[in-house]
Amino acid sequence: MGWRWWLGAALVLATVLVWIPRPVYAAVSGYLPVNWRTLLTALGIIGLTVLAGSAVATRRRPSNEPGQGNDVKKPLLREIPGWAIWVSMTGLVAVGLLATWWLVTRYGSGDPTAIEQNRIKLESIRLAGSVVVGTGGVAALLLAARRQRVSELDLLQRDRVADDNRHDANERRATELYTAAAEQLASDKAPVRMAGMYALSRLGDANEDLRQTIVNLLCAYLRMPDVSIANSVAPAKDGQNDHKPDGSPQALVVDLAPAPLAALTALSPDLHLQQQQERQVRLTAQRILTRHLQPQRDENGNPSNTSFWADRSIDLSGANLHWWSFTGCEVNSANFTEAQFHGHAMFRGSKCNVAMFGEAQFHSSVEFEGAHFWLGWFPSVNFYEFARFSNARFWERALFSEARFHEGADFTGACFDEEPSFYSSLARLDLDSDTEWTWPRGWFTQDIDLLDEHGGRWGILVTNDSALDSEPEG
Known part of the structure; x- marks a missing residue:
């Protein structure tokens, strides 16, 4: 578990404890802000969101890199689990309801006969809706960023695979050419032996790693x-x-x-x-x-x-x-x-x-x-x-x-x-x-x-x- 898990769990636990009536809360409530319960509840919702995000971010599956051993693995992103989506939707609804309730109780008098107060309530509800929409926009932005990151990781993975395939193909081709040229040196025909030597010369010009080996073969x-x-x-x-x-x-x-x-x-x-x-x-x-x-x-x-x-x-x-x-x-x-x-x-x-x-x-x-x-x-x-x-x-x-x-x-x-x-x-x-x-x-x-x-x-x-x-x- 990372630090996000511990932070989210602590905030959720604090919210649960706040809404349980205890005598000790009455003793210290006079020293806290008026809407301290609301503030801690909001922090608890944020904690739930952190927990959901941590679950999404840490759910990865290992994948073998091409050209590497079975012991070398690289974590890749997995799909978002279903429960994380439901938790996120519940968090968005909870944020909207909490924002509506807090704005109404904070800035509305609760008297239906007061036109001015009703207008304030209506504005508060609109503002709460804007908060909900903004929160959803942030979530959508995070999902878009995640999709972009997954796309980039997939592109990098494909490039690495292509590079490994090209390297393997070049190594196989060089090995085959070297083997064929070396076999020509064992021929009983002089032109074939000379052709093998010129083939080794061209192979060494194109492959620096084989040059000393080719020199050793000619010397031998x-x-x-x-x-x-x-x-x-x-x-x-x-x-x-x-x-x-x-x-x-x-x-x-x-x-x-x-x-x-x-x-x-x-x-x-x-x-x-x-x-x-x-x-x-x-x-x-x-x-x-x-x-x-x-x-x-x-x-x-x-x-x-x-x-x-x-x-x-x-x-x-x-x-x-x-x-x-x-x-x-x-x-x-x-x-x-x-x-x-x-x-x-x-x-x-x-x-x-x-x-x-x-x-x-x-x-x-x-x-x-x-x-x-x-x-x-x-x-x-x-x-x-x-x-x-x-x-x-x-x-x-x-x-x-x-x-x-x-x-x-x-x-x-x-x-x-x-x-x-x-x-x-x-x-x-x-x-x-x-x-x-x-x-x-x-x-x-x-x-x-x-x-x-x-x-x-x-x-x-x-x-x-x-x-x-x-x-x-x-």
């Missing part, structure tokens, strides 16, 4: 065993030249976006043709992935690429990547641990908070020129050809421990907020005289004898204030 495809190259997962031995991938750049770099997918129809039984088709599928996955990670910022620093997916993370650990181009890409974190890079790899101008390249193999040259890393981890990385880190920026730790530089390195202009670590890193020195070696400030190479399996003449990286205490193993 690239982490799968690569049948496009023979023995691609076996790392090359130091000093050997069998680390370079088969095939020319012209055969690898093919722009498939504008070309019809029908150009690569049915798989051939020939293994070489199957490998070439799988190579194109993987290049397509790489191209789609990096396109969504390039903001292409304008002169004000705002992304101009409408297909840019911000704040993404990629996991390409153990993946075989061909002619990888990560130029201008921005991600939160990138995991290239034990990845195999075939063909020229580019990370020029890329930005990454955490970049992990532990035990990665760069079988061709690589460029990190102008790249920005908050944390850059390159332990046990093999750079089989030239590695360029000019003007790269490492905001915190840069770790190159036990890295192998086979054919030159350039750290010109590289900036390290903390001292980089090249512990036990090696550089091959028995190369042509024009091979470029530019190390970070304070680092240089010192000749060292290694085991036979490394081959050639190697130098270990040391700082100006350090001495060579021991030789690294292997």
